[in-house]
Amino acid sequence: MKKIHIVIIVLFVLLVDQALKIYIKTNFTIGTSQPVAGNWFQLYFVENPGMAYGWKFGGNWGKMALTLFRLIAVGFGTWYLGSILKKRHHKGFVICATLIYAGAIGNLIDSCFYGIIFDKGMLYNSEINDYINYSGLAEFSKNGYSSFLHGNVVDMLYFPLIHGTFPNWVPYWGGQQFEFFRPIFNIADAAISIGIISIFIFQKRFFKQHNNQNEHHTVETTSLTDDQSQVS
Structure with missing residues (x-):
């Protein structure tokens, strides 16, 4: 697999991801939804100050720490993709990575960047130790709602496929309503999840080829050594 293929995949994911996020951010008020395919697939606008699928911690300091972690992860990912290309890993594994x-x-x-290019966004309130929503549509602005490294991630993909109630005999959740699939996410989250799940499912196929290549190189090296020793 060539580097240009990786660049194309990355640019495609980023283009679709950012285009949908900007559309949602500037056309939906937070907490509103629009059905796409009945009630089971909706565009539902929420902002996420934390990690994937709504996990968050530590207020503003936690937000900055999470963003810095993402920066480090992207830097490591850049090096790692170059490494697996040189080692000629399975094409499927490279695509997943x-x-x-x-x-x-x-x-x-x-x-x-979203905190410095949009005029509205969820802000942390230390008195209630949580983020508070805002009203109205967000717009591009020179006066952002927050500072660099403190923007919120835009989520919108919502698939409430199944609704029901837990039987009364179920411990802790008995009698409570449940919904599948509850998390609201974005294209970037989906790309990460697809990559991780695919690696987990196809790991034997992905790494078998690489292991076979290593064994082949080892056999060739051994054969050369044996031939030289026989000549001497």
Whole structure:
């Protein structure tokens, strides 16, 4: 697989991810939804100050730490993709790693820049130790709602496929309503998840080829050594 293929995949994921995020951010008020395919697939606008699927911690300091971690992860990903290309890993594994890398960049863009290019966004309130929503549509502005590294990630993909109630005999959750799939996510999150899940499912196929290549090189080296020793 060539470097240009990786660049194309990354640019495609980023283009689709950012285009949809900007559309949602500037056309939806936070907390509103629009059905795409019945009730089971909706565009539902939420902002996520934390990690994938709404996990967050530590207020503003936690937000900065998470963004810095994403920066480090992207830097490591750049080196790692170059490494697996040189080692000629399985094409499927390279594609999966590229999807994870592209997804990480997509959410990093939100964290780094959305706070300084949009006029509205969720802000941390230390009195209630949580983030508070805002009203109205967000717009591009020179006066951002926050500072560099403190932007919120835009999420919008919502698939409430199944609704129901847990039986009363189920411990802790008995009688409570449940929904599948509850998390709201974005294209970048989907790219990361697809990459990780695919590696987990196809790991034997991905790494078998690489291991066979290593064994082949080892056999060739051994054969050369044996031939030289026989000549001497």
